Amino acid sequence: MFKRTSAAVPAVSLAVLTALAAAGCGDTGDDESSGGGGSKTLTVFAAASLTETFTALGKTFESAHPGVKVRFNFGGSDSLAQGITQGAPADVFASASPATMKTVTDAGDADGTPQVFTRNRLVIAVPPKNSGKVAKLADLSRSGLKVVLCAPKVPCGAAAKKALAAANVKVEPASEESDVKAVLTKVSLDEADAGLVYRTDAKAAAGKVKAIEFPESAKAVNDYPIVEVKKAPQDALAKQFIQLVLGAQGRAVLTGAGFEAP
Amino acid sequence: MSRSGRPPWFLLLPALAGLAFLVLPLAGLLARAPWSTLGTRLGQGQVLEALRLSLLSATVSTGVCLLLGVPLAWVLARASFPGLRLVRALVTVPLVLPPVVGGVALLLALGRRGLVGEWLDSAFGITLPFTTAAVVLAETFVAMPFLVISVEGALRAADLRYEEAAATLGAGRWTIFRRVTLPLVAPGVAAGAVLCWARALGEFGATITFAGNFPGRTQTMPLAVYLALQDDPQAAIVLSLVLLAVSVAVLAALRDRWVET
Amino acid sequence: MKGLDARLVVRRAAFELDLALAAAPGEVVALLGPNGAGKSTALRALAGLVAMPDGHIRLDGTDLRPLPAERRGVGMVFQDYLLFPHLSVLENVAFGPRCQNAGRRAARRRAAQWLERVGLAEYASARPRALSGGQAQRVALARALAVEPGLLLLDEPLAALDAHTRLEIRAALRRHLAGFEGAAVLVTHDPLDAMVLADRIVVVEDGRLVQEGTPAEVARRPRTDYVARLVGLNLYRGKAEGGTVVIGGTEGEHALDTVDSLSGEVFLAFAPSSVALYRTRPDGSPRNLWRARVAAVERHGDRVRVRLSGPPFDAVADITPASVAELDLSEGSTIWAAVKATETHVYPA
Numbered sequence: 001m002f003k004r005t006s007a008a009v010p011a012v013s014l015a016v017l018t019a020l021a022a023a024g025c026g027d028t029g030d031d032e033s034s035g036g037g038g039s040k041t042l043t044v045f046a047a048a049s050l051t052e053t054f055t056a057l058g059k060t061f062e063s064a065h066p067g068v069k070v071r072f073n074f075g076g077s078d079s080l081a082q083g084i085t086q087g088a089p090a091d092v093f094a095s096a097s098p099a100t101m102k103t104v105t106d107a108g109d110a111d112g113t114p115q116v117f118t119r120n121r122l123v124i125a126v127p128p129k130n131s132g133k134v135a136k137l138a139d140l141s142r143s144g145l146k147v148v149l150c151a152p153k154v155p156c157g158a159a160a161k162k163a164l165a166a167a168n169v170k171v172e173p174a175s176e177e178s179d180v181k182a183v184l185t186k187v188s189l190d191e192a193d194a195g196l197v198y199r200t201d202a203k204a205a206a207g208k209v210k211a212i213e214f215p216e217s218a219k220a221v222n223d224y225p226i227v228e229v230k231k232a233p234q235d236a237l238a239k240q241f242i243q244l245v246l247g248a249q250g251r252a253v254l255t256g257a258g259f260e261a262p
Numbered sequence: 263m264s265r266s267g268r269p270p271w272f273l274l275l276p277a278l279a280g281l282a283f284l285v286l287p288l289a290g291l292l293a294r295a296p297w298s299t300l301g302t303r304l305g306q307g308q309v310l311e312a313l314r315l316s317l318l319s320a321t322v323s324t325g326v327c328l329l330l331g332v333p334l335a336w337v338l339a340r341a342s343f344p345g346l347r348l349v350r351a352l353v354t355v356p357l358v359l360p361p362v363v364g365g366v367a368l369l370l371a372l373g374r375r376g377l378v379g380e381w382l383d384s385a386f387g388i389t390l391p392f393t394t395a396a397v398v399l400a401e402t403f404v405a406m407p408f409l410v411i412s413v414e415g416a417l418r419a420a421d422l423r424y425e426e427a428a429a430t431l432g433a434g435r436w437t438i439f440r441r442v443t444l445p446l447v448a449p450g451v452a453a454g455a456v457l458c459w460a461r462a463l464g465e466f467g468a469t470i471t472f473a474g475n476f477p478g479r480t481q482t483m484p485l486a487v488y489l490a491l492q493d494d495p496q497a498a499i500v501l502s503l504v505l506l507a508v509s510v511a512v513l514a515a516l517r518d519r520w521v522e523t
Numbered sequence: 524m525k526g527l528d529a530r531l532v533v534r535r536a537a538f539e540l541d542l543a544l545a546a547a548p549g550e551v552v553a554l555l556g557p558n559g560a561g562k563s564t565a566l567r568a569l570a571g572l573v574a575m576p577d578g579h580i581r582l583d584g585t586d587l588r589p590l591p592a593e594r595r596g597v598g599m600v601f602q603d604y605l606l607f608p609h610l611s612v613l614e615n616v617a618f619g620p621r622c623q624n625a626g627r628r629a630a631r632r633r634a635a636q637w638l639e640r641v642g643l644a645e646y647a648s649a650r651p652r653a654l655s656g657g658q659a660q661r662v663a664l665a666r667a668l669a670v671e672p673g674l675l676l677l678d679e680p681l682a683a684l685d686a687h688t689r690l691e692i693r694a695a696l697r698r699h700l701a702g703f704e705g706a707a708v709l710v711t712h713d714p715l716d717a718m719v720l721a722d723r724i725v726v727v728e729d730g731r732l733v734q735e736g737t738p739a740e741v742a743r744r745p746r747t748d749y750v751a752r753l754v755g756l757n758l759y760r761g762k763a764e765g766g767t768v769v770i771g772g773t774e775g776e777h778a779l780d781t782v783d784s785l786s787g788e789v790f791l792a793f794a795p796s797s798v799a800l801y802r803t804r805p806d807g808s809p810r811n812l813w814r815a816r817v818a819a820v821e822r823h824g825d826r827v828r829v830r831l832s833g834p835p836f837d838a839v840a841d842i843t844p845a846s847v848a849e850l851d852l853s854e855g856s857t858i859w860a861a862v863k864a865t866e867t868h869v870y871p872a
Contacts (some may be wrong), residue, residue, distance in 0.1 A: 073317060077489070077493065078492050078493065079491075082495065102397060144375075146392065148474065151475060151489050151492070153489050153490070153492045153493045153494075154489070154492045154493075172393075173476065174392040174474060174476065175392050175473075175475050175476050175480065176473060176474070176475050176476055176477075176489075176490060177470075178470055178475060178479075178485075178488060178492075182470065182471070185366065185369075185471070186369075186391070186474070189366075189369050189370070189375065190373075190375040191369055191373045191374050191375065191391045191392075192376065246307025289666075311636070317751075342731070373806065421605075423601065424607060426538045426570075426572050426592070426601075426605075426606055427599070427601055427605040427607075428607075428618065428622075429571070429591070429592035430570050430571075430572070430592055430593075430597060430598065430599040430667075431593075431598075431618050431619035431622055431667075431670055432593050432594055432596075432619055432622035432623055433618070433622045434593050434622075434671055437622060441618070442607060445607075445609040445610075446608070446609065447606075448609070499548050
């Protein structure tokens with residue numbers, strides 16, 4: 001009877017569910033932690049674009065802190081922020097946009113001031129054959145060219161909008177995708193001739209898409225802030241993890257993946 | 263009447279629990295709805311645009327499902343050929359396939375560089391992705407199994423002897439199908455069409471993957487809800503409520519008129 | 524040749540039907556036989572609902588066998604009538620004429636006439652589920668006749684009715700069949716239906732014709748145990764010689780006196796009511812007399828049916844309830860049974 005709401009209702013409760021799922025993992029995922037002593041679990045909520053780099057940093061952290069397990073909850077920054085403001089038990093929050101971070105600090109759920117630990121900028125992603133012959137940002141306004149962008153509501157879309165406005169390039173997109181991965185899917189399948197994605201995403205999809213740098217991307221650089229969550233169950237570990245991300249090791253991993261130093 | 267009217271506790275308790283489970287999320291939506299600003303939010307052009315597109319595409323897709331699904335159900339229920347079981351299993355694939363995967367599959371088949379899509383492009387200059395037609399196709403892909411299964415069940419339950427009676431009265435196969443078989447399974451077809459329409463209306467994953475998201479062209483209500491959720495959860499609630507109200511109204515009207523008589 | 528002339532051949536895994544069947548225009552032929560004998564299969568073969576690998580179906584000289592059901596011009600009344608539940612009574616009857624390309628209005632007019640004829644004009648707009656069994660049967664008949672078929676088939680047309688309405692409906696059906704000008708084939712397992720409705724009875728057992736004749740002939744001269752049981756006669760097969768018939772009993776042969784003078788292979792029949800029972804050996808006129816064991820005592824209408832088992836042979840006797848008390852009959856007891864020679868009926872096998 002209520003089948004028709006299957007997209008709408010779960011979508012609304014998505015944030016809560018992911019938060020609960022993460023909490024559930026933290027509680028039951030590790031048998032030893034339930035004993036009270038022994039190992040500890042650090043829970044990190046991080047933007048989806050940090051999946052590869054943070055997973056690597058998590059391993060580094062675990063080997064430096066024996067008995068500590070790092071659990072990640074990767075997702076859209078907005079749903080993660082919603083999870084935190086609704087009480088999901090996270091220790092660290094790493095967001096892909098200052099605006100999203102602001103919802104957490106405004107709700108009083110951040111411990112201290114968020115620090116920008118890395119930055120990301122846009123590139124033009126084109127199919128390997130580049131049959132649309134795209135070379136610069138202005139080419140995206142060519143009629144007949146199928147361009148996909150992120151929706152203005154999601155961070156990559158906001159960044160694209162900003163960059164296009166700064167360059168005074170008008171683009172009539174074929175689609176406003178819900179996230180970067182969706183843009184990459186369409187470009188890599190050659191359904192779209194070009195898309196604007198983060199440099200890190202293009203790098204991760206190397207081989208399937210070609211990345212074209214453009215100077216106007218400097219106008220829409222994305223800052224990634226990180227903060228300890230106020231009610232962090234693992235206060236000390238949270239601080240140490242943030243130090244690792246901000247330190248030289250963190251920087252090396254991040255720049256290796258295509259991020260820029262702040 | 264008195265015996266059948268009062269359900270025994272061992273059915274009533276789980277029934278109530280089941281109902282509560284279905285209704286609770288709805289209550290959540292209603293409780294969190296920004297009632298004070300509802301009017302102004304609804305007035306925004308994009309809401310009506312998405313709603314119009316949703317209703318249109320779900321209805322057209324239901325039509326396509328009927329046109330293709332009823333004959334398919336007939337074949338599954340009546341024909342016998344090697345591989346019938348495999349075909350029956352294939353029909354249910356969209357039910358178990360994650361809709362996003364379904365969307366990718368549609369791109370690979372009907373996209374600009376897809377198996378059939380490439381030919382459509384070169385021969386007719388038709389490219390489907392990012393069009394309203396793609397929305398309809400995506401919805402049809404995920405919704406058709408509901409219709410096929412429902413109609414196939416009805417066809418299996420139907421008494422074949424009515425068709426024999428019609429044949430002795432001089433009816434050819436088309437007349438039998440149109441004037442006897444179809445009316446006899448009409449409740450099953452109606453129930454299937456309603457399910458199909460509801461599924462199409464709520465379709466998200468395959469649509470956003472295959473058709474993309476562009477207001478007025480491919481952005482249906484579920485897509486609008488999902489994107490609203492990114493920056494304005496309250497707007498998402500309003501959109502969900504609109505979708506809910508419209509679909510409940512339509513389904514209730516159809517149910518009274520078709521399914522129960 | 525006018526009318527129906529058919530040889531029906533249908534083969535199934537463990538069953539074969541091979542039946543020659545003819546019916547003149549205006550004649551009603553009843554296919555009578557036990558369950559599973561192939562009667563309904565024969566009817567379905569005539570209608571084109573089962574494929575015939577062999578044989579022929581000629582109706583007024585044209586072979587129907589290669590034609591699909593919808594082009595045979597055969598009307599059929601099904602066992603539970605199969606009125607289309609989604610159509611009104613009138614639309615049900617108009618269905619056939621519509622399929623014959625009559626216009627909607629002409630078809631309805633024809634349907635209305637047929638409903639009038641079966642006395643159901645006022646039910647034209649009713650749904651079939653609102654009809655009684657007898658009414659539904661009449662609508663089914665009207666629907667079948669409305670296509671003006673050359674051959675009318677009726678599959679157990681009275682089986683779905685209760686005993687109370689059956690009598691009346693049977694009489695009405697008889698009138699309608701009498702008014703039908705084509706050949707009609709009726710399937711029944713009820714001998715009374717066959718006797719009342721048919722001009723000729725064809726008895727089918729195990730896919731084969733075993734006896735054929737007018738109802739009177741079949742009733743008087745059954746040729747199989749099945750028919751004998753149906754018409755309620757004791758039947759034996761034997762050899763006649765000079766007024767005596769030697770039948771094969773349960774243990775060896777037994778001679779019965781008759782008044783016929785046939786010789787050779789014969790059937791011998793006598794009615795259960797002609798069997799007299801005695802506690803002690805009766806004296807007097809020469810009759811067929813034997814000692815029998817009572818196998819069962821059953822109520823049978825206003826009479827009591829006594830099943831006698833051999834030796835010398837099995838038989839059935841009908842007596843009054845008063846006699847039962849007088850004779851002090853009980854299952855397993857032994858009594859004397861007698862049949863007068865004049866009560867037996869002998870005919871060639």
